[in-house]
Amino acid sequence: MKFNKWILCLLLLAGNIGSAQKNVNKIPLTTIIKTIEKQFDIKFSYAVEDISSISIEKPSSTLNLQQTIDYLNAKVPLNFKALDSRYITISVLNKTVSICGVIFDENLKTTLPGASIRINNSSNSSVASTNGAFNLENISIDATIIISYLGYETKEFKAKDLFSTDKNCPNIFLKPTKVELNQVLIPVFLTSGLQKSIDGSTILNTKKFGILPGLTEPDILQSIQTLPGVESTNESVANINIRGGTNDQNVMLWDNIKMYHSGHFFGLISAYNPNLTNKIVVTKNGTSAEYSDGVSSMINMSTNNEIKNTVSGGAGINLISGDVFVEIPLAENLEIDLSARHSITDFLNTPTYNNYYKKSFQDSEINANNLDKNANSDFYFYDYTAKILYDLNDKHQFRANIIGITNELNYSENNNDQTQSKTSALSQKNIGYGGNWKAQWNSKFSTQLSSYFSKYNIDASDYRVATDQLLTEANEVIETATKLNLNYNFNEKIRVLAGYQINETGMLNQTRVSAPFYSSTKKDVLLNHALYAETEYNHNNTYLRLGMRLNYFEKFDKLVFEPRINFRQQLFNPLAIKLEGEFKNQTSTQIIDFEDDFLGVEKRRWQLVNNKDIPIAKSKQASVGFEFNKNNLNIELTGFYKIVDGITASNQGFYNNFQYKNAHGSYTNKGIEFLINKTTQKYSTWLSYTFSTNNYNFESFTPSIFPNNVDIRHSVTLGFNYNILNNLKISVGGIWHNGQPYTKVVEGEETVQSGNNIFVNYDTPNSQNLDNFLRLDTSLSYNFNFNSAIKATFRAGIINLTNEKNDINRYYKVDPNDTEKAIEVNNRSLAFTPNISFRVNF
Structure with missing residues (x-):
């Protein structure tokens, strides 16, 4: 055995010497x-x-x-x-030449499959093959070739430097960046711009986004729904269910700022402008000890962090909104990035808008079907961001951010004789400020100090002329936090992280009625401290991250320990095993209030835990899986077990006999996720399947164990992307899953009276399922250049191509004409919904 090792070392040494000698x-x-x-x-x-x-x-x-x-x-x-x-x-023999090369990691001397090869000021590009090689023909001899790979420093060459008439293509070595220890495992995952990291997280690079079925923009929260284990039972990005959790169990960070609002148009569009984001990391399990909250998942969004030497930007418009962004270098070490997006509903109601409107308001006081001559609705949204990048020197970087998100709705309705009117208004806002100082003290030791302020407000007013009554409701969240990270790289294999974080969160809920006068205000504040540490080892075929987080809640004098593990071992060349596990906690939750809601449009309001009737939510999750990756064929099989304790009945949105009861319990979700994905330079196709069982356990209810509201046992997604030409792409895909559970009424006794109130008499909770959900989507993308500096993209997409009539929710309400009867109410999914977009980038 030792002899064989020496022979192998000598052969490798001889190969390196030969290669060096050749150069x-x-x-x-x-x-x-x-x-x-x-x-x-x-x-x-x-x-x-x-x-x-x-x-x-x-x-x-x-x-x-x-x-x-x-x-x-x-x-x-x-x-x-x-x-x-x-x-x-x-x-010069030709103005064009053929170029080739093989791309390597400078340190490990391993090839980098999937590295990006781009011709500057051209739409011509390529991706390195599985052995790191590339070949391009008919390239201008003076063209600049840009070679990049996530986690590595970008290099530029002249085409004539990469010209080769024989088969000995030059070797190109890329140097890993100091801030990236983790390597990208799969550089092209489902579509360009989607990547898989070695720690199991999924990375979305919106600026390199290719195409996905139905999408005309790289919408962050819609794109991740292509991943197994990620569902939205009601087609809303404000209701994403990751491995059976509710949306408020997904922590969302924008440049380290915690956000409390996720969707425009009351959940149908992501509230985060995808054209400014640089990278989005989605983690379902095995989260770094640096992060807390989000007992279901973490969605971490980052914007550009590098100062450029030229002005760049872009603008675009679709049938819902228009946006613009620009990145302006003010000096060699100073840059400002700006973006803004606004709905176009102020002056144009498109078919896309009308379908979104019907979907959003079908289950509210503002029923879209009643928008006739007696009703008037004014709805719009906008968001904006600004970021200042300042490098004091090559060792100290300062960054400052601001992000603002707003939804506004004003609605008025008159009766038929125009004698009485009703006016309503709803406003949702989330604004965040953040700052970051990163210091590289030496080649091994660095620190990062960050702080943020986040404020979320939702305000509603409902005035009725007939009773001269004004109802106002408000929900406010204010959070400040400061975090210090200490990073020490022992070498290229081992990194150690230690840190401290302090958070203060205040939440207010207020309800007021003018006649008869009534006022209720509840305000809570929670301060918590956290110490965390982790070590990360990444070498050859082994990746291991071990961490521990210690949380202390001052108000409750309570300690919560959170161990984390993330392990991946390459068994042999194409096959690897992965193991992930985490304990996490969450101190805020969204209460769904059916009796006292915001016009029926937004029933959710944030509340802090009180360690009594609203306990701290805690999750324990473990998953084990296998990955096969060879010749651009990726196969994943993952089994997971997840239990979340401390949920409340009021944040689950029950439509059954528990609808108005207060209790806390847990849910347990266990299942299997499967994904197969084949990618080439011409096409990408994938199939994902998720099987899971998700049950509640509320000891004070009868029955105590029953199916979760989002218990989707079987879910399948299928997609196919094809490059018709280098600049023309098409994507087709479908979604199928079991219908959502619902509770039917008791036959013959549909209502029940309690005192002077009459309620729907529901049967066994979640014992029935809606019909299966099926939807087919398609998209088309076409790129072209106005000139060498200005590039354009036209995209068209259709959601629900076959116009399936999918029921996504069912509940009952008392019939006002016959109080012994209950009326069945069905909420429908989006109908056939087309959209187009046009973008220009420079």
């Missing part, structure tokens, strides 16, 4: 020309700029003059032509 033998063409001039007493005539950057192996001294010229013509993209016996001219 050493290449010398500048200008030096070779001078030698040939002396050897044969001739003169070359040429332009210095044509040959100054070319190096080749020296021709043998045994060749005669003609053989030497033939050798040069074969080795370089130049034409050596003898005018007579003494003078030889050198000219």
